[in-house]
Amino acid sequence: MAPLLELRSISASYGRIQALSGVSLSVPEGEIVSLLGANGAGKTTTLNVVSRLVPVTVGSVLFDGTAIERWAPHKVVGHGVVQVPExxxxxxxxxxxxxxxxxxxxxxxxxxxxxxxxxxxxxxxxxxxxxxxxxxxxxxxxxxxxxxxxxxxxxPRLVLLDEPSLGLSPRLVQQIFDIVRRLNREERLTILLVEQNASVALAVSSYAYILENGEIAIEGPSEQLRADDTVRKTYLGN
Ligand SMILES: Nc1ncnc2c1ncn2[C@@H]1O[C@H](COP(=O)(O)OP(=O)(O)O)[C@@H](O)[C@H]1O
Ligand SMILES: [Mg+2]
Structure with a gap:
């Protein structure tokens, strides 16, 4: 089945600063997909590309099989893509x-x-x-x-959730992620989850992408990334 959201080789820039280059990712319907990476890696820009708040210079954004990269932002929202901003x-x-x-x-x-x-x-x-x-x-x-x-x-048909854990205590982060997990299981809510907190995000998502300097550096099933030595050392701090 075609994914609900698909980014194909997306590049985006702010003036002369290239924020994303060649980013491809997909979010299947009914799943939580994580987009991880350090501060400044391009996570929010990726969500803003989907919401049409940041223009695409190269590439295509498909929502439910339709190219939306030239749509007006309100039209994207009207089709059920809702961003929860950081x-x-x-x-x-x-x-x-x-x-x-x-x-x-x-x-x-x-x-x-x-x-x-x-x-x-x-x-x-x-x-x-x-x-x-x-x-x-x-x-x-x-x-x-x-x-x-x-x-x-x-x-919404797709929620773009930007760093829900930011500035919250571990206990609250756990509470919020428990709710996110329930919403996904019980309501089949589809979520593209942006996080710097890789360990909580990998625990709730089925698949994950790691952005570095505007490029996808690593991707794979979340469970696999949690067990990966490089990912553990670099992103999970253990
Ligand atoms: N409005 C903007 N104008 C210029 N540069 C920006 C703007 N927003 C983000 N950037 C730059 O784009 C890069 C990616 O930023 P961002 O997508 O916000 O990263 P993240 O969400 O992963 O922290 C960074 O280098 C950042 O400084
Ligand atoms: Mg951000």
Whole structure:
């Protein structure tokens, strides 16, 4: 079966800085695929290429078999590709409930959106307790949960999840990744997961790519990479 998302030999640059060269990767429907690498490797740029926030200079992006690399960003979102950006961009002065409803603002199926609201909150009981609270008063971990929950309110076909572990305690990282794993298993949610934290990402994903200076340096089934000596020494610190 064709993958839900496929990047074919993608290059992208910021002015004269080449950020990606010849990046190819695929994300099968219903799976979690990790994109790992150090700070500055080009992970966020790769997600931004899919969302059409960064232009492609060479190569092709296929979503569900259709080339989307010339589409407008809103059209990509309209087809169910939802990015959860790094750095917690929530609406601080709006309530948790309002933030969640913002995730569904493009939808016209009000009844289904209302039932998704309940279903999403089952994964994030902490948010249910704080529905009327201003989002800006949430802890870092709760804000990350709100971002993921808001993305789910769009009923996405593909979630581009950018460094959900950033700045969180190991306990919270574990909590968030447990939810991510459940969403994948129970809702068959397809996720392209960007992480610097290779060990947590390899534990939840089926396949992984490691970016170095804008190029895929290593790829393979996550289990295989976890056992690989070079990967262990360089990326897992053991
Ligand atoms: N808006 C930008 N303008 C110029 N250079 C950028 C911009 N965003 C990222 N870069 C550069 O592109 C490279 C890849 O960045 P990025 O994709 O953000 O890496 P990562 O997400 O892996 O940390 C880095 O060298 C970074 O400095
Ligand atoms: Mg980044």
């Amino acid at each position: 750095g917690r961009e929530i609406f601080h002065d709006m309530s948790v409930r309002e933030n969640l409803l913002m995730g569904a603002y493009r939808r016209t199926d009000a009844n289904a959106a209302a039932s998704d609201f309940e279903r999403v909150l089952e994964y994030f009981p902490v948010l249910r307790e704080r529905l009327r609270q201003k989002a800006g008063t949430l802890s870092g971990g709760e804000q990350q949960m709100l971002l993921i929950a808001r993305a789910l309110m769009a009923r």
